[in-house]
Amino acid sequence: xxxxxxxGQFFPGSSFIHKLDPxxxxxxxxxxIVALFLCKNFFSLGLLFVSALVAIALSKISFKVILKxxxxxxxxxxxxxxxxxxxxxxxxxxxKPFEQFGFQITTGGVFSAxxxxxxxxxxxxxxxxxxxxxxxxALADAIERLLSPLKIFKVNVNSLSxxxxxxxxxIPTLIEEIxxxxxxxxxxxxxxxxxxxxxRAKALVPVFIPLIVSSxxxxxxxxFAMECRCYTGxxxxxxxxxxxxxxxxxxxxxxxxxxxxxxxxxSFFNTFSFFIFQQVI
Amino acid sequence: xxxxxxxxxxxxxxTYDEEDKDSFAVKDIxxxxxxxxxxxxxxxxxxxxSTIAKLSNSIFVPSEGKVFVDGMDTADExxxxxxxxxxxxxxxxxxxxxVASIVEExxxxxxxxxxxxxxxxxxxxxxxxxxxxxxxxxxxxTHRLSGGQKQRVAIAGMIAMLPECIVFDEPTAMLDxxxxxxxxxxxxxxxxxxxxxxxxxxxxxxxxxxxxVIVVDGGRILAEGTPREIFSxxxxxxSCGLDVPDTVKLSLxxxxxxxxxxxxxxxxxxxxxxxxxxxxx
Numbered sequence: 099x100x101x102x103x104x105x106g107q108f109f110p111g112s113s114f115i116h117k118l119d120p121x122x123x124x125x126x127x128x129x130x131i132v133a134l135f136l137c138k139n140f141f142s143l144g145l146l147f148v149s150a151l152v153a154i155a156l157s158k159i160s161f162k163v164i165l166k167x168x169x170x171x172x173x174x175x176x177x178x179x180x181x182x183x184x185x186x187x188x189x190x191x192x193x194k195p196f197e198q199f200g201f202q203i204t205t206g207g208v209f210s211a212x213x214x215x216x217x218x219x220x221x222x223x224x225x226x227x228x229x230x231x232x233x234x235x236a237l238a239d240a241i242e243r244l245l246s247p248l249k250i251f252k253v254n255v256n257s258l259s260x261x262x263x264x265x266x267x268x269i270p271t272l273i274e275e276i277x278x279x280x281x282x283x284x285x286x287x288x289x290x291x292x293x294x295x296x297x298r299a300k301a302l303v304p305v306f307i308p309l310i311v312s313s314x315x316x317x318x319x320x321x322f323a324m325e326c327r328c329y330t331g332x333x334x335x336x337x338x339x340x341x342x343x344x345x346x347x348x349x350x351x352x353x354x355x356x357x358x359x360x361x362x363x364x365s366f367f368n369t370f371s372f373f374i375f376q377q378v379i
Numbered sequence: 380x381x382x383x384x385x386x387x388x389x390x391x392x393x394t395y396d397e398e399d400k401d402s403f404a405v406k407d408i409x410x411x412x413x414x415x416x417x418x419x420x421x422x423x424x425x426x427x428x429s430t431i432a433k434l435s436n437s438i439f440v441p442s443e444g445k446v447f448v449d450g451m452d453t454a455d456e457x458x459x460x461x462x463x464x465x466x467x468x469x470x471x472x473x474x475x476x477x478v479a480s481i482v483e484e485x486x487x488x489x490x491x492x493x494x495x496x497x498x499x500x501x502x503x504x505x506x507x508x509x510x511x512x513x514x515x516x517x518x519x520x521t522h523r524l525s526g527g528q529k530q531r532v533a534i535a536g537m538i539a540m541l542p543e544c545i546v547f548d549e550p551t552a553m554l555d556x557x558x559x560x561x562x563x564x565x566x567x568x569x570x571x572x573x574x575x576x577x578x579x580x581x582x583x584x585x586x587x588x589x590x591x592v593i594v595v596d597g598g599r600i601l602a603e604g605t606p607r608e609i610f611s612x613x614x615x616x617x618s619c620g621l622d623v624p625d626t627v628k629l630s631l632x633x634x635x636x637x638x639x640x641x642x643x644x645x646x647x648x649x650x651x652x653x654x655x656x657x658x659x660x
Binding site: 108110133169233234263264266267270271274315317319320323324325326327328330334335336337338339340342377 | 425460464470477479484487496497500518519522540
């Protein structure tokens with residue numbers, strides 16, 4: 099069950115997206131997210147959505163995997179959509195099911211619901227692409243490099259990225275362990291699936307205590323293993339994979355710049371009427 | 380520094396509890412390992428054998444006595460790095476010694492800590508992975524491997540540091556028979572290529588191929604000798620909670636019943652040969 103999580107997983111490959119510099123990928127993803135929140139009309143949103151789809155196609159990651167990742171946010175998406183429909187009263191009224199409560203569905207509500215849903219899906223699509231195509235170590239290294247200016251403020255960026263690498267590395271291990279402990283407790287008669295919410299929450303205590311205890315043991319052993327491999331926490335490490343911005347990265351930056359320019363122009367400076375899609379927010 | 384042994388324990392005592400000096404985990408242990416030697420340390424749980432592994436590369440420093448690695452004192456902090464480059468340790472739980480999520484990135488961890496240039500790291504990682512037969516898995520996720528494969532990745536992580544000796548601390552205790560075979564065969568292959576191996580275990584079968592077997596019990600060395608010498612002392616082995624390999628048991632029984640077996644066959648092949656020789660008479 100918990101094993102099905104694909105969000106945050108890495109799928110090795112050698113596509114255009116895989117080969118991008120991880121730093122570039124992080125920066126591009128951040129800019130893309132900002133652009134998503136800047137855009138105010140369907141034209142630019144559609145453009146961003148399509149470019150997210152193009153990026154996925156370029157990454158050669160199967161669409162099944164992507165859909166599986168989206169499944170996790172279905173509830174969030176539906177809920178936000180409903181909220182938009184309920185609370186937005188702009189535009190013409192389409193339907194008044196419960197007039198006595200002042201509840202009505204308007205064109206504005208429907209538009210903004212669709213808008214928000216597309217926006218969230220584009221956001222998840224694009225940002226999960228980052229973790230799908232970048233190994234956790236590369237991601238941690240990239241963050242370390244991007245944060246390295248913080249060294250001026252005596253922030254230990256190296257340790258931060260090491261912590262991230264190890265945390266990401268142990269997520270699957272700990273998930274496996276939870277499964278084992280839960281089975282072990284069930285075998286001893288623990289009831290983890292029925293009862294009220296508080297009862298079920300209480301039943302989880304005997305699952306988490308062994309998990310925490312064993313995590314400490316793991317940490318202790320891992321520390322020995324890392325020491326054996328000459329890790330001290332403050333040695334000057336080199337990297338097997340050097341990060342270098344290449345032509346690919348500049349192309350990707352160029353495309354991003356173009357997208358952002360279009361989004362900003364159509365959302366803030368557009369006075370022409372040939373963008374037939376109406377402004378939503 | 381008289382004659383330089385690769386690993387030289389001289390009257391080593393070690394206690395986990397500095398207050399209580401009587402509770403030594405390791406008491407007065409002396410032995411040597413030379414270049415290219417295959418040494419097996421036998422002992423059952425709580426015999427102090429895992430402490431010996433951590434003493435061998437300066438993770439622990441002896442409470443009394445000295446440990447020398449290639450003539451360098453492990454108590455001297457200056458030597459720490461050089462010692463850990465020379466003597467690698469592979470621990471029992473493969474999950475708790477893998478740092479990165481991707482096989483090749485984990486193997487690169489050690490060399491990266493040494494500050495070696497990226498190109499050299501790449502070469503070392505590739506060679507190490509080939510040496511343990513995991514090169515085809517270099518881009519796989521570590522948590523999806525089998526126990527034996529994980530342990531081989533851990534071994535590769537050590538090989539990439541170009542050690543002269545690898546200490547295995549019960550490397551097969553958590554593995555299934557197949558994984559156990561994979562790991563032991565890897566150790567033997569490395570030994571045949573000139574690497575010194577110290578294998579700490581409680582599986583008798585793994586001691587058969589050793590140049591030297593050391594039996595520890597209660598933190599002390601009980602016996603030291605060739606596998607044949609050690610296994611002929613069946614009673615001593617049983618008295619400290621160990622067992623003899625089935626082939627040895629069988630040949631001793633046959634001898635008792637009057638079958639004229641010469642010497643002490645250790646492996647199935649040796650026993651079969653000896654038996655055929657007798658039948659041919």
